Amino acid sequence: MVHAQSYQPSFRPDALKDSPAGHPNEVLVVGSPHLSTLPASFKPEMVEPLLNRLVKWRPTAVASENISGLQCDAMRRQRERQAEAVETYCFDPSAAGRAIGLDVPAANAEVEKMLAAWPGAPSPAQRRRLALVFLAAGEPASALVQWLRLPTGERHADGALTTELTADLQAQTTKKSETDLVAAQLAARSGLERVWSVDDQSFVGAPIDEKAYGAAIARAWNNPATKARTAAATTLYAGIERTDGLLEMYRALNSPDMAAQAYQSDWGAALTEPSAQAYGRRYVGYWETRNLRMVANIREVLGRAPGTKLIAIVGASHKPYYEAYLHQMRDVKLVDVEPVLQ
Template sequence: MKSTIAAALAAIALSATPATAQEADMNEATPYDISVHDDALAIEPTQMLNLGSAHFSGWREFVNREELDMALAPVLDRLEAWGPDTITVEAISGADCDQLERYGTFYAGAADTYCVTISEAAAHGDMSREDANIAAMETFLSGGPGDDPAARRNYVAQLMAAGEIYSALLQWRYLDPAERIAGEEVSQGMIDSLERFDARLKESVSIGVALAQRLGHERVWQVDDHSADMLYLRNADGFGERMREIWSSGSTEGREMYAGLMAKVQQDRDLTAFLIAMNDPEAQRLTIEGDFAKGLADTDERGIGQDYANWWQVRNMRMVANIVAAASLNRSQKTLNIVGASHKAYYDYYLDTMHHVELVDVGDILSQ
């Protein structure tokens, strides 16, 4: 159910003396509660399930890809039963990577860290990233490549040159193994890149792409955003050192909670229980208190902790905007958003303000 700002403010006003209420009115603006218009929505809202996950790339020491996929099978079964028609993952879209590369200094070199290399795909198909994105979107809006293997390989090439690697991998998986061949549409180097990417320990692959394949989706939507990284620029030299100081201060309950969950999942391989626990409101509270809330409380005159907290908010707002855009473009009835668990509470909070969104509880879906 949507949070109602107006109702909360009314309750405060009723309990206040006239003088107190008048003083509050003078010193604090009262926002207009746009949620009162949710009832005017002429269609069913999009159900959104925000699945906060660990980043499996850090699990190499105790699990391999085959073991990970086996442990995730019950999770995929439950998510498949829920039946999302749109899946988003924590990766930057090709179009946004284009901006990060064009203005690289502004974004502290984020493109080098977070964007996939497209040079071979662009050269093989003689496509710029811009042209490839346009071509791939046109193919998507026209209903996909159809059943012709050559058309699907060409779509894979478009998606790779566009920087949409998860969608490219999804389309590649749809091909019969005998049709996964180098030639006019894709080069052997492109195939090697796809196979290396497919072998990674990555929640966006083992949950996102795998579930999209089960459900027959045309795309996996990349919604991450690092344009907010420009907020690091004012204090670039001292940022890392100060943030380590901030993180090491105060309560360690969040780290202890996560360490306990990690120790348990390493032993029992119960990823269903692990993900339910990671998405629990109490786990989310401890995560925020051990991280972003410490940034908010930073009194250092350089404002590094404040920059960090603002960066996190701006990043998540832009990610949520990308989610809403993908859901709208896809006319989504049910959207699954797979993201690092520290984003979960911010996803829930910001998406809960949207007219077209109804949040779904992770525990309700994964416990079935």
């Protein structure tokens, strides 16, 4: 059965011709592999060709696929519903919080207070203090930005910023993660003070048979588009050691034809999954809800300083949804990433 979209809303912001006052908000969405899945031959320096190109775009904000400290704090208060998501996706700020005497909400308020009065040339001690507050706020990527902006000789323990916490920060500088090696490095090299955490894993669906659900989705994914997508990914992973091999992977993942292939292999296939429990449609409900909330978080960041140039680093599967939803917004100008990656 084909369900055609016969009704069209009369209000379509994307079709309007007026322009917001002042410089537009610009968003560059960079679909990324999850670096943790790359072969052991991957080295942190392989991100340099990518970083060099992104820095030249001169972003004024950077967003990453991480859950904010405030949302994780709220999820911890719903442990019966969110325990697994917290364990999987949330940073533990408790050690930093004990060191500084601030819980997550208080640390986030302290971050806002500090940045509102942030000097043009902060001292190393101020950066170390802000790094610690970011850790207590549940924002390790932003703490890493402060750490990276310190001269190497100033990256040391300082009062409540203990040797254990500084060791964790130093480990982040080479962690196999697009948040640490791309988003935080990009923010630091662009002269920014933080990374915006915009992921959302708060979706809680109706109770289901997890085993049957997983089997149904696996069957939906077993299709020609998935096989073609897997073969292409295998080729890209095999070429990671070549000069600009990682950059070539980013170029491929951000090519225009990737969106259609991803849809056909994943969410489009799931929508037609025929189980009586509608497992495929439930899965797509989760996926679309998550992406809508992620894009809402990006829109909130843009609203803090109209005229922002934001780079969003996100898993490549999210890129088509990010761009589709952002394109509907009157005060968002999408930028084509392909020329930036050349």
